[in-house]
Each structure stands twice: as C-alpha cells, then as structure tokens.
Amino acid sequence: MKATLKVINQMQADGVLADYAIGGAVGATFYLEPVATLDIDIFVSFHKKPGSPLLTVSPIYDYLTARGYKTRKEYIIIEGWPVQFLPPSDALGEEALTQAVETKLDGIRTWVMTAEHLVAIALKTGRAKDFSRILQFIETGVLNTNKLDQILKRHSLLAKWEDFGHKFLEDSP
C-alpha cells in the first residue's frame, strides 16, 4: 500500500488532483482493528478549470494508464491494489475531504477521513457492512460525540441516526 500511496502523492504533486483522503475500510482501519478488504477508496478533489463544470475522474485514469497501470471495472490497479477514485457526491463528502487528518504510513504522507465523517458516510450509505462498521466505531470508543452530532445535524442525518439507534443500540425486550 505504501507504493500505491507514493503514486497517488506523485499525482497530487503533478497537479492531477488537488486533495485526497482515504475512506472506506482502509480509512476505518486507521481507527479500528484491521478488517479484510480488497480495495482502497480514495476520495478526491480537483483543481477547478474554468468552463469545465463536470467533475470527472478521467484525468486520473489518463495519467495512470499512460504510466502502464491497468483498469479493472471501476478500479485501477496501482502497485497491486485496486483503487477506486471517488469525487465527493455531496456536501458531506466535500467536508470529509477538506477535514481529513494528515498521517504517515511508513514515512509516506497521506490523509484519512475523520472517524466521525466515516461514520456519517457509512450511515448515509446504509448497507449492512456500513452499519456493522458504525457499531465497531462505537464499541472502540474513538468517536467524538459532539463532533459527530454536529456533522449529523449539518447533513440532515439525525433521523437516520435515531433509526440506527433504535435498530442496533437498544436492548431487545
């Protein structure tokens, strides 16, 4: 993964992308115990070009395929890891990207979404594995509840959070 991140950092240095943050299972691993995953989700932002309102990841794919990296479905294989590049699809994704935490992986600089943003995105996505991950975050005790509340309020996710609480956090009668 170190080699994969080096390539992504080089893309950033070359101006192909502006900011990036690791999300998904690899992002969650920053805070939780490691979980088996086969891919890396990278949320990306681009330098805005005048007259080009559409956000597309094609510059990333063009850059990488020109350097010999192969695509597989929605992924591009970078140094052995399938990577999915995801431009933020809403305000929550944008905020998660701008507030990402800087860290290092074996000396390689990188960015990971905050635990609270990962939880909010998982709640919004709402698959069984997302709910399971939220429970892991709660059990591990890494969440700043005030910060999470603010995020959930800002992005109209409080009702979903209450539903989640009723389903998974209340003891059965």
Next chain:
Amino acid sequence: MSNRLQKILESKRAMRKQLAALTFSQKVALLEKLRDRSLLIASSPLRRRHSPAG
C-alpha cells in the same frame, strides 16, 4: 449467557481494542496479510469447482 461465553466475548473485545491501538503502519501490514489470504482463498481450485459459474 454462560460464564464461558461471557469470557470469550470479553477476550474478543480486549483483542479488538489491542489491535485498534496499533499504529496505522502496523495495521496496514495486517490488512495486507488479510488481503493476501482472501485472494488465496478466492483463487482456490476447490472454490472455483463449486462456484455457480464453474
């Protein structure tokens, strides 16, 4: 819940906390091992023989 099961659950919880406390580099090293194992299982001829496509 039996005492034995209670102990197993407590021990699992403690192990998860211990793993969560590792550095990111240490966790990614474990994650890479888990991934290699998953890929090995997925490529097993036994698994392919029983797959719906195979």
